[in-house]
Amino acid sequence: MKQLKTTTIALVGALTIIACKNEQGKINKEQIENNKVLSIENPIQNEQKIIFQKTLTLQNITFDVSNTGEGSISQLTIEPKGLEIDNEKITLELEGQVTNAEIEDLNSDGFPEILIYTISAGSGSYGDVIGYSVNNGKSISQIYFPEISENKEAGSGYMGHDEFTIIETTLVRRFPVYKDGDTYNNPTGGTRQIEYKLKDGEASRLFVIDEIGEY
Known part of the structure; x- marks a missing residue:
């Protein structure tokens, strides 16, 4: 029983770590996408007529x-x-x-x-x-x-x-x-x-x- 409890705690911990990594990955992806947009828009804004x-x-x-x-x-x-x-x-x-x-x-x-x-x-x-x-x-x-x-x-x-x-x-x-x-x-x-x-x-x-x- 004790062994099962320990396994359950370990599994929950692993899932929490995976969720955090996924969330961090989502933030990084949003930042990359935003940077891509900025890298396209900035030259247009700075371009002279x-x-x-x-x-x-x-x-x-x-x-x-x-x-x-x-x-x-x-x-x-x-x-x-x-x-x-x-x-x-x-x-x-x-x-x-x-x-x-x-x-x-x-x-x-x-x-x-x-x-x-x-x-x-x-x-x-x-x-x-x-x-x-x-x-x-x-x-x-x-x-x-x-x-x-x-x-x-x-x-x-x-x-x-x-x-x-x-x-x-x-x-x-x-x-x-x-x-x-x-x-x-x-x-x-x-x-x-x-x-x-x-x-x-x-x-x-x-x-x-x-x-x-x-x-």
């Missing part, structure tokens, strides 16, 4: 261009591929966003230039160009793009709303011209077109105004 994305290839060299963010500040990423030495990704912060990107061999040296057109945040909509030139297929360096205020003829009556495009080996910029007394929504001075050529400078390549016209 894609404003612009484009891949451009010329002369066996590729550029992946992307612009992400929300609000007035965004992030521009340029990732070159096919360069012999330096394919390091470039990341820049913009006060605005990208509107377009183009690729062309602007100086006819057998290697491309990548041009990225941006527009400022706010109502001004001032345009800018971020450009990189390939150096003998090995690396890239930034191209200097002059402020329009550096040229009095080019900057007279300028209030933004730029459009940029490449025509053959020329960078073309167009914008409406404002006369004194014009409202922001009603420029009356026609359209100005500025043509830039890529030149070799002392420190880097740069864009130089070649022609200015109005129509």
Whole structure:
């Protein structure tokens, strides 16, 4: 009888241990499942909005261009591929966003230039160009793009709303011209077109105004 009682106590104890292990296993399973859910949801929550994305290839060299963010500040990423030495990704912060990107061999040296057109945040909509030139297929360096205020003829009556495009080996910029007394929504001075050529400078390549016209 005593032996039966001892066996019964042992059996109850064993069942209690198994129940505890099952409960612990259930808790661990719930934690794992919750962690799995969090591991899926967190990247989505942290993912930035894609404003612009484009891949451009010329002369066996590729550029992946992307612009992400929300609000007035965004992030521009340029990732070159096919360069012999330096394919390091470039990341820049913009006060605005990208509107377009183009690729062309602007100086006819057998290697491309990548041009990225941006527009400022706010109502001004001032345009800018971020450009990189390939150096003998090995690396890239930034191209200097002059402020329009550096040229009095080019900057007279300028209030933004730029459009940029490449025509053959020329960078073309167009914008409406404002006369004194014009409202922001009603420029009356026609359209100005500025043509830039890529030149070799002392420190880097740069864009130089070649022609200015109005129509």
